[in-house]
Amino acid sequence: MDVILFTFFALVAIVGAVSLVLQKHPISSALSLVSVMVALAVLFLLLGAEFIAAAQLVVYSGAIMVLFVFVIMLLNAGAERESRKGGLAQFLGLPLTAILLVLASMVITQSMGNAKAVKFGAFSGGGPREVGWELFTRYLLPFEVTSILILIAIAGAVVLARKEID
Amino acid sequence: MDFILLSILKTAIAAPVLLGTLAYLVWIERKVLAHVQLRMGPSRVGPHGLLQPIADAIKLLTKEDFIPSYVNHFYYWLAPWLALMFAVTAISVLPVGPVIELFGVKTNMGQADISIGLLLILGLTGMGVYGIALAGWSSNNKYSLLGGLRSSAQMVSYELPMALAIASPLLIVNSLNLREIVNGQAGYVFGIIPNWNAIGGLQIFSFLIYLICAFAETNRIPFDLPEAENELVSGYNTEYSSMKFAAFFMAEYANIITACSVATTLFLGGWHPIIPNELGGQFIPTLLCLFFAGVLFYHALNPARPSDRISMGVIGLVIAGLGLVFQVPVVKDLAQPLFWFASKAGFLIFVFIWVRGTVPRFRYDQLMRFAWLVLFPAALANLLLTAFVVAAQSN
Numbered sequence: 001m002d003v004i005l006f007t008f009f010a011l012v013a014i015v016g017a018v019s020l021v022l023q024k025h026p027i028s029s030a031l032s033l034v035s036v037m038v039a040l041a042v043l044f045l046l047l048g049a050e051f052i053a054a055a056q057l058v059v060y061s062g063a064i065m066v067l068f069v070f071v072i073m074l075l076n077a078g079a080e081r082e083s084r085k086g087g088l089a090q091f092l093g094l095p096l097t098a099i100l101l102v103l104a105s106m107v108i109t110q111s112m113g114n115a116k117a118v119k120f121g122a123f124s125g126g127g128p129r130e131v132g133w134e135l136f137t138r139y140l141l142p143f144e145v146t147s148i149l150i151l152i153a154i155a156g157a158v159v160l161a162r163k164e165i166d
Numbered sequence: 167m168d169f170i171l172l173s174i175l176k177t178a179i180a181a182p183v184l185l186g187t188l189a190y191l192v193w194i195e196r197k198v199l200a201h202v203q204l205r206m207g208p209s210r211v212g213p214h215g216l217l218q219p220i221a222d223a224i225k226l227l228t229k230e231d232f233i234p235s236y237v238n239h240f241y242y243w244l245a246p247w248l249a250l251m252f253a254v255t256a257i258s259v260l261p262v263g264p265v266i267e268l269f270g271v272k273t274n275m276g277q278a279d280i281s282i283g284l285l286l287i288l289g290l291t292g293m294g295v296y297g298i299a300l301a302g303w304s305s306n307n308k309y310s311l312l313g314g315l316r317s318s319a320q321m322v323s324y325e326l327p328m329a330l331a332i333a334s335p336l337l338i339v340n341s342l343n344l345r346e347i348v349n350g351q352a353g354y355v356f357g358i359i360p361n362w363n364a365i366g367g368l369q370i371f372s373f374l375i376y377l378i379c380a381f382a383e384t385n386r387i388p389f390d391l392p393e394a395e396n397e398l399v400s401g402y403n404t405e406y407s408s409m410k411f412a413a414f415f416m417a418e419y420a421n422i423i424t425a426c427s428v429a430t431t432l433f434l435g436g437w438h439p440i441i442p443n444e445l446g447g448q449f450i451p452t453l454l455c456l457f458f459a460g461v462l463f464y465h466a467l468n469p470a471r472p473s474d475r476i477s478m479g480v481i482g483l484v485i486a487g488l489g490l491v492f493q494v495p496v497v498k499d500l501a502q503p504l505f506w507f508a509s510k511a512g513f514l515i516f517v518f519i520w521v522r523g524t525v526p527r528f529r530y531d532q533l534m535r536f537a538w539l540v541l542f543p544a545a546l547a548n549l550l551l552t553a554f555v556v557a558a559q560s561n
Contacts (some may be wrong), residue, residue, distance in 0.1 A: 029297075051282060051285070055285070057286070066321070066322055069296070070299070073299065093352075
């Protein structure tokens with residue numbers, strides 16, 4: 001059952017990611033990204049990371065992507081015109097992508113060669129309580145630094161938005 | 167019993183009940199609005215218009231499904247079902263009663279009992295905005311587009327104070343599991359005042375903020391700007407007809423049911439009775455039913471119309487019988503929590519309709535200003551205060 005669910009949602013995520021790149025219309029691309037986010041949320045859930053799954057659903061697909069779709073609709077962006085492919089990109093695009101993928105998988109297998117395969121249902125520390133506990137004890141400094149970073153981003157957004165009006 | 171079999175069985179009970187409630191909610195809304203405005207409301211199809219929802223369903227099913235030529239077909243088709251799907255699935259994690267034992271099977275009243283229930287509901291209702299936004303965009307019509315834009319901006323803005331309002335009772339209950347949230351509100355302060363978050367937990371402000379945000383999230387008056395009919399024809403669903411229109415309609419009512427059930431779970435103590443069972447709380451359902459039956463019998467004896475002599479009497483007998491069901495030993499454990507949950511959620515739904523009948527619509531800039539300059543700071547202050555109180559109590 002777990003394997004079937006994993007295969008299905010992994011396929012959904014991959015198809016969504018490919019369609020995100022291939023789609024001509026920005027709205028279609030944005031919605032493909034939403035399907036990727038939802039599929040990833042389900043994969044997190046299958047791994048036992050309940051809180052991350054819910055956060056993925058609430059934050060990424062429920063708030064950030066809604067804003068993306070909102071902006072695309074507000075600008076009424078039409079289907080994008082296909083740019084002429086450069087000669088180099090046409091011939092070297094696919095081989096270079098393949099080489100990149102091979103290199104990346106090699107690096108990953110080498111650096112994490114002795115990691116064990118994850119079993120479904122083996123991990124139970126993904127609830128809100130456990131995640132919160134870790135955040136406020138072990139990862140307190142990164143957590144606070146991130147919050148300061150977000151605060152700076154908010155202040156920057158406000159400053160930039162004010163400039164436009166004046 | 168097998169988990170899957172039990173889940174299918176519960177779904178088989180919950181789905182028709184939910185769809186029936188959706189259909190009759192429309193009837194209730196039209197009747198209540200009519201009485202607010204001193205009208206009769208639907209009264210032609212069946213006694214007191216009770217068959218009106220069925221007539222409406224037949225009408226919507228048999229209507230021509232007209233698709234304008236200029237729409238984006240795929241998203242136009244997808245949008246209503248997306249809206250309906252997310253609206254209906256959100257209900258699956260709501261617990262309507264405690265864990266009970268029936269025919270030797272121990273089970274919880276409610277579909278799924280998961281540790282992130284509340285977050286899942288927030289996520290699913292947040293996803294519902296795609297249905298409305300896509301409908302507005304794919305219709306290729308400026309009124310629809312404006313409706314869709316308004317809806318997404320409104321949903322994103324009101325989700326913030328809503329999440330903050332939800333967070334403060336969570337600080338008290340200390341769980342995201344809806345069943346534990348309800349159980350955390352069990353008991354009575356001084357033995358009489360219910361220990362619900364909105365009353366004994368002193369979370370009345372977050373309850374009110376949640377309720378206001380729920381009006382905005384479900385696109386209801388006074389925040390129904392996405393379908394403001396005197397500005398936008400009918401907003402995002404202007405180009406829709408037949409079953410696709412019905413899907414939007416059902417999604418709106420399903421969202422109302424979800425919002426009211428979540429409010430009941432979070433703030434009004436779920437299925438716990440308002441008076442302790444030792445002081446006679448368990449007799450309230452029966453007494454209420456007998457009271458209504460008495461009113462109906464009175465009308466049967468003094469009929470306004472000849473047919474009332476029979477119809478009022480029969481309905482009165484049914485309600486009186488229902489009242490006695492609440493005292494039958496085995497059924498009691500099942501029926502009493504259901505009664506309390508349904509009556510609390512039902513009262514909130516009535517408030518939704520009541521507000522629709524009495525409060526005028528906001529202007530769009532007022533709506534946004536209200537969310538960001540009034541509700542958001544208020545929710546933030548409430549959360550801070552609650553956090554201080556909880557921290558002071560735990561030390």
